[in-house]
Amino acid sequence: MRYRHVQARPAVRHGTPCAPPRPPYPDVAVVGSGIIGAACAEALTRRGARVTVLDRAPLASGTTAHGEGNLLVSDKPPGPELTLALASSARWPRLFAELGEELGAGLAERCEYEAKGGLVVALGEAGARALAGFAAAQRAAGVTAHEVAPDAVHAYEPRLAPGVRAAVHYPQDAQVQPVAAAAALLGAVRRRGGTLRAGVQALGVERGKDGRVTALRTSAGTLPCGAVVNACGPWAGRFAAEAGVPLPVQPRRGLVLVTAPLPPGTVRHKVYDADYVGAVGSGDADLRTSTVVEATRGGTVLIGSSRERTGFEERFRVDVLRELARKATALFPVLGRVPVIRAYGGFRPYTPDHLPVIGPDPRLPGLWHATGHEGAGIGLAPATGELLAQLYAGERPFLAPEPYRVARPGLAEEARCSA
The missing domain is CATH 3.30.9.10 (D-Amino Acid Oxidase, subunit A, domain 2)
Known part of the structure; x- marks a missing residue:
């Protein structure tokens, strides 16, 4: 699994590299500023997407701030979660090195990254x-x-x-200070032109005539956007319900x-x-x-x-x-x-099957999910952000996305039952 670091650049629209200036609203609104939302936003902005990250509370103050910072492979049996964990384990040191080029040397040390085993x-x-x-x-x-x-x-x-x-x-087990790591990812998002908004609660989405997401409804008004990422952690089920697509988180x-x-x-x-x-x-x-x-x-x-x-x-x-x-x-x-x-x-x-939900929601075009990691979100964040961004950008994903999809067996049935 190899990752290539790409500096932020204007997104190409409709195959035209010199498109006219875009209106001042984001391509993607990421709801949730914890480590998962931050990782998704970082990977998206690395591909040139214009991103706004919103959180109803101070940035990275929810689940991420109440974790231990574990980056573990030792507790996961063979399967899709271990696949994500191994990819993230290899990615963390390289990610710190890449972000250090933008945010200053010694980033891993500042984030207390320690490959202690x-x-x-x-x-x-x-x-x-x-x-x-x-x-x-x-x-x-x-x-x-x-x-x-x-x-x-x-x-x-x-x-x-x-x-x-x-x-x-x-x-391969390691540890990181989770809030510092999330702050570093969000710092890269801001440096690339992204917007961070704390104290703004997401209330649902608006749809166009074709059924696609056209805007995010918030406590601060309506935010037009082309896509919304539900990275609300334990509140992801609530937000999905508000968007009209139940999710058993x-x-x-x-x-x-x-x-x-x-x-x-x-x-x-x-x-x-x-x-x-x-x-x-x-x-x-x-x-x-x-x-x-x-x-x-x-x-x-x-x-x-x-x-x-x-x-x-x-x-x-x-x-x-x-x-x-x-x-x-x-x-x-x-x-x-x-x-x-x-x-x-x-x-x-x-989630009932103990696997995260990563990717688009086929019931509502334009809505994406990155949630359900339970206590492993810190460790799984880099691979989660990379996979979601690759799918969004139409790239070939570095691992099979099917095990994490919303419509997978078991989870889809739970979603219907909770409707």
């Missing part, structure tokens, strides 16, 4: 067998996964609890604990228990928790994770926070002596 551990025999089989299937799909013997695991993580039965090291809440800063090297990788994979893939509405521990550049340690479908209920449950802390200290006993300085939660865009 991941370590997945199993504490029981059943988990050890499941982890070995999962890693073998991933290796067959192109993932680098090194089995680590139990007596060697503390060379990777000296502070791990004793009793680990199996472990797998994933060197629901919020799935997650909570994270943040410790006081610890000395460098206390936690070296992203470390999680093997049961995390099952929690990610679960469709249960009830609470699911699993142990996830990782350090930030500033020394704090992030502890997760929880998943539950409770709508947009923002109230924290103390019992969930206690369970996260209990499981984390079982994996890293040193954390039992470290104060928790805060907790935060956010909503992730959940």
Whole structure:
């Protein structure tokens, strides 16, 4: 998979490279300024499209601001999501290098990009067998996964609890500061002539006589445009309904604990228990928790994770926070002596088949979707933006788009049922 960096240029219209000046409205309105919307806008403006990014709140302040910044391949079984993850994993370093030419050197450092790798551990025999089989299937799909013997695991993580039965090291796992990364993408959009508008809520779309999108209705008035990208994250289902095309995207809440800063090297990788994979893939509405521990550049340690479908209920449950802390200290006993300085939660865009929706909506020409990534949006953003922009521009996509389409089996039925 190769990407070519193209400087922003005027879009060619109707095969005429010297078309007259266009009216001051965008080719594309991207609704949502989180990492997915930002990645779509960046890839579109790289191809010369005139883009306006709108958000009802401050830029990148929704799901992106409440994530951990994980760029993971380790938690995904072979299939379409892993395909996106591998493409994005390879793309992130090159994307930072390309954007650095526009925004200044050292961009990856400013965005706290760190290819730290991941370590997945199993504490029981059943988990050890499941982890070995999962890693073998991933290796067959192109993932680098090194089995680590139990007596060697503390060379990777000296502070791990004793009793680990199996472990797998994933060197392709990485981490980034999600808001900084989204801001960099949006900065490139602005530099190329795009418009960023915070505090503007999208209310629906207007259609022409031929049924195509002609404008976006917003709280600040009507914005004429040729296309709209629904990158609203967990609110994407609401916006799709307002546009008249139901989409089964629901919020799935997650909570994270943040410790006081610890000395460098206390936690070296992203470390999680093997049961995390099952929690990610679960469709249960009830609470699911699993142990996830990782350090930030500033020394704090992030502890997760929880998943539950409770709508947009923002109230924290103390019992969930206690369970996260209990499981984390079982994996890293040193954390039992470290104060928790805060907790935060956010909503992730959940789809029934656990795959994102990327591409045009055949029910409404001119409406595009880029949503449904749940907790993997940070890691999947570059490939998502590239795929959507390629489809929009009529280019040959770098991977098969069919698994992510709106009309795929299962998702289409859910959409009809929610109408």
